[in-house]
Amino acid sequence: MKRIIFSVLCALALVGTSVAEGNKDTAAAGGGQVLNIAHPALSQTWSPLQGGGHAARWQSLMWAAPMYFDKAGVLQPYVLSKAEPDAKFTVWTLTLNPKAVFSDGSAITAADVKGTWDLCAVPATKHQRADLFLGGIQGFKDVTSGAKKAMSGIVVKDAKTVVVSLSSPDPIFDQKIATALIPPVKISQVLDASGNEKNEWWHPKNKVAVSGPFMPQSMDLDQGIVTLVPNPKFFGPAPKLSKIVLTSVSDASTATLLLKTGKMDAHTELITPTLIEDLGADFVAGPPLAKGQQFWFDANKPPMDDINVRKALLMCIKPEDLAKAAFPLGPYTVATQILNKVSGVDPAFPKYAYDPDGAKKALAASKYKEGRLLPKIMFVGISTPTHEAAAQYMAEQWRQILGIEGVEMKADIETYSGPDQKSVQIFRDDVGTRVPDAVSYLMGSIHSSSGNARGKMGGYKNAKVDALLEEATTKGVSDPARNKGAQEAQRLFREDYMFIPYYYDVMSKWAMPWVMNFDKNDDWQVIEPWNVYIDETKRVK
DSSP: OHHHHHHHHHHHHHHHHHHHHHHHHHHHTTOOOEEEEEESSOOOOOOTTSOOSSGGGGHHHHOOOSEEEOTTSOEEESSEEEEEEOTTSSEEEEEEOTTOBOTTSOBOOHHHHHHHHHHHHSGGGOOSSHHHHHTTBTTHHHHHTTSOSSOTTEEEEETTEEEEEBSSOOTTHHHHTOSTTSOOOOHHHHBOTTSSBOTTTTSGGGTOOOOSSEEEEEEETTTTEEEEEEOTTOSSSOOSOSEEEEEEOOOHHHHHHHHHTTSOOEESOOOOTTHHHHHOHHHHOOOEEEEEEEEEEOTTSTTTTSHHHHHHHHHTOOHHHHHHHHOTTOSSEEOSSSOOSSTTOOTTOOOOOOOHHHHHHHHHTSSSOSGGGSOOEEEEOOOSHHHHHHHHHHHHHHHHHHOOOOEEEOSOGGGOOGGGGGTOOEEEEEEEOSSSOHHHHHHTTTSTTSHIIIIITSSOOOHHHHHHHHHHTTSOTTOHHHHHHHHHHHHHHHTTOOEEEEEEEEOOOOBOTTEESOOBOTTSOBSOGGGOEEOGGGSOO
16 A cells, blocks of 8 residues: 555656646746646557557647548548549549648648558558558558558649549548548658658657647657647647646546646546546536447357347346446446437437346247356456446346356456357447448448457358448438438347447546637547637636
8 A cells, every 4th residue: 555655646746747847838938828638658659650549649739630520520621621532432532731731841742641641551550540541442451461562542643632542432531531540741751761660750859740730849758748839830720728748647546636636637538437526527528429338249159149148138238227337427328229429320229128027038938048057158348347337237137137147257358368268258349430420330330341240249240231231331421321221230230139238438528627629529639729728717726
């Protein structure tokens, strides 16, 4: 206990020093506002080409996206002034904003866009999500396989025009590239002699040229302190903040105390069972996120290989009670179907019914007949106290209604060893989409090609579901047949009884009430960082 208290005190001292230094520097510079952010990891890379990780949550501060969705969900130009498809949605012409420049004053060019996207696909770059945005481009697989360094489908027409050819029609390609996770970088500064990403090119010691509203002034990777200042060459509105300081604070209790006392203003991602009690509902509030947490059945493993067992388990669960067990005070909402937030949400989707008598009848109709005869049921993905509370609720319902005693829970499948690792039948994991589109949402969650179907559901495949979704992908975003196909596919999937609905996420602000305009998008990015400011009248004194 003494060691824990000492560690917390050391962390408080370090953070206090960094906050004080940030405020002192601001005062010396003639006033202004400093946004202090607690960062939960000692991030060793701040490359914008990683596509994931804690540091990627802050890319929009330093890097301008090709385009972006505003807080109303409307697509806005940024580095690209427009993206226009041909009649078949297979060739897209991208036009760069003539005012778009890097922080050294040099223009962002079509060659920078092409070079960045090619580099995102190179295996050595290790971009975690390049396929979500660029996977449909001709030649993408040639680069991801290591056979080539550039995609044949990206052609530089002139300094301000890029022509992209896709392998198949995609009416929402412009929405897919509206993300800060593939921001154009100054490619001449990034590539080494072999065509791979240079080590630490993104560090201010290497005079990195960024494109966003803020640029790195200093990065102490050992101490975990990153300082950003306004980019004087930014081609958008002038930032309202005079400085942003990100400080590594790995302990959640320490971070909570710093936020509660006003020494920190925001956090990268903070989830604790008492978060609302500690920091208030406003801290975790936010708009709905096109993402839901669910419990997925692997139908290849006993006893989930029997549809009547899956039905029985589902009928024991009250969706409202399941979500409430994890988050009694919110802000997350009860899930009833996979789709949420996007325009294709099915308003008449038939919810799974809570029916204890029906559950008993379904189990009796299974090959196992009784709960005591079922193999042990094993969960993974029970990685937080909130998820554990939800899993415990389900286990207790199954015990009381069906007489099932053997239930085991683990945080992650990698923690299993020996035969247990091959026996997991229930996975808690999220699915979602980064574009406001129902077809994209379901293609990534229930289509047989999705990682969720292949992994979490043990190779799930319903040919009719696949066919409906594949046909829907060819329809334009304004064609009613697009959403209709998604809804029909989801209803067919429902009849396979492959998941337990859990809850829908919100894009939590993770900022104190005095941080204004801290709206985020589905990529976890601050939408318009230049508009963020601190209202000192609301700060804790």
